Amino acid sequence: MKLFDVYPLYDVSPVSAKGIEVVDEKxxxxxxxxxxxxxISIGHSHPHYVNRIKSQLDKIGFYSNSIQNPLQLELVEKLEKLSNCKDYNLFLCNSGAEANENALKLASFHTGRSKVIAFGNSFHGRTSAAVATTDNPAINAPINKQQQVTFLPLNDFEAFEKAIQTNDYCAVILEAIQGVGGLDEPTTEFFQHIAETCKANGIVLIADEVQSGFGRSGKFFAFQHHDIQPDIISIAKGMGNGFPVGGILIHESIKASYGLLGTTFGGNHLACAATLAVLEVLEDExxxxxxxxxxxxxxxxxxxxxxxxxxKGRGLMLGLEFDFEVADLRKRLIHKQHLFAGGSKNKKLLRILPALNITKSHIDLFFDALKQELV
Structure with a gap:
């Protein structure tokens, strides 16, 4: 048996990591x-994170959501305090794609409608409805294309107004800072206009904070730079610092009922311990x-x-757009400078997403390495 060959791999095999340092087998x-x-939001192998998970594993690692799990209630309280999202309820799942899948499903339940507005260069996941709202035909199979999604240009008021007049949309889904798409952002005026229009038309506004949430943008959530209140907020990635965890924050105006949503692994004891550790480190440090x-x-x-x-970007969700494509630069940074950086749909953009506890000296090292490869 072989691995299903869907990932182009760099020839690096990490075996250990601490902080922002990763060590390979050599x-x-x-x-x-x-x-x-x-x-990685709080650094690789953060001691508090490691101890939190180890301690929990010694007690109980998993049971399903058919029982009481006090860690979930502890997580709700901590998340409300740090995010200042007081009028929401939390549903826990396992990934960003699953978070957006549940957000879109819930929006459709709530409104009784099925169409969705998404935006150019969006990325919301690889599962059924989530991938249908992702602006990449190459990863949308025919079964995904059954979903009814309208893609609009970001910050185009006229296109949005024309689309919304049909009154058959259940949701608008939007990244406050696009990740895979290349760090583009809605303007505050556009985001606020969407929020006001959704409220007036009974449409659910979903803020995709899978990549930009948990402090990465310099606020807990990136939409908070724009003074709006989404109906649903999707979260994952930095939430667990490497442990698979995701979720949605659901405004109290959207009512729950038994069986409406569900998950086997979501919100398990280890996932809660990992997320609590992240929140505690974000606050303490x-x-x-x-x-x-x-x-x-x-x-x-x-x-x-x-x-x-x-x-481009905010906080430590950053991008450098060059006048050339960066694929070769990324390879040189890895193999010659021993430094990981990311790419995006914008082939000229170098994406920078370090742990939030880096220092100025780390950034200086980054620019020293980058300058050597730009000579």
């Missing part, structure tokens, strides 16, 4: 400025503020680089 150390698609401050420092440093057309 003993070589790499600086991780990508965090496995923004997953003031990492959301650190994300904001170091994002500003990164942008200052980036102005010194040659070939940069645009600096």
């Amino acid at each position: 003993g070589d150390t790499y600086l991780d400025f990508y965090g496995g698609h923004a997953v 003031n990492l959301i503020k650190n994300s904001r401050k170091l994002g500003e420092y990164f942008m200052e440093k980036a102005t010194e680089l040659p070939h940069v057309k645009k600096i």
Whole structure:
């Protein structure tokens, strides 16, 4: 038997990691400025995170959602405190795709409608409805294309107004900062217009915070930069710092009923312990503020680089758009500079998604390495 060959792989085999350092089987150390698609939020092998999970594993690692799990209630309280999302209820699942799948399903239940508005260069996951709202025909199978999705240009008021007049949409799904798409953002005016229009027309607004949430943008959620209130917020990635966990925050105006949503593994004891550890470290180490401050420092440093057309993003969800395609640059950074960075649908964009507890000296090392490859 072989692995199903769907991933182009770099010739690096990590065997251990701590902070933003990853060590391969040869003993070589790499600086991780990508965090496995923004997953590593508090650093690899953070001692509090490791101890939280180990301690929980000694007690109970899993039971289904047919029993009481006090860790879920502890998680709800902590999440409300740090996110300041007081008028929401939490449903836990296992991944970002599953979070968006449940968000879209719930929107359809709530409204009795089935059509969805999504935006150009969006990425919301690889499962049925989530992938249908992802702007990438190459990963949409015929079975996914049965979904009724209208893709609109980001920040196009006229196109949005024309689409919304049909009054048969259950949801608008939107990333406050596009991840895979290349760090584009809705303007505050556009986001607020969408929120107001959705409310007036009984349409569910879904804020996809799978990649931008949990402090990455310099606020707990990236939509909070725009002073709006979504109906559903999808979360995952940095939520578990590598442990598979996801969820949706559901506004109290959307009512629950038994059997409406469900999951076997979602919200299990280990997942809750991992997420609680992340929240505790974010709070104790003031990492959301650190994300904001170091994002500003990164942008200052980036102005010194040659070939940069645009600096994109917020906090530590950042992108450098060059006047050339970056695939070869990424390879050189890995193999010559021992540094991980990411790509996107925008082939000229280098994506930077480090742990939120990096330092200015780490950013200096990043730019020193990058400058060597831009000579």
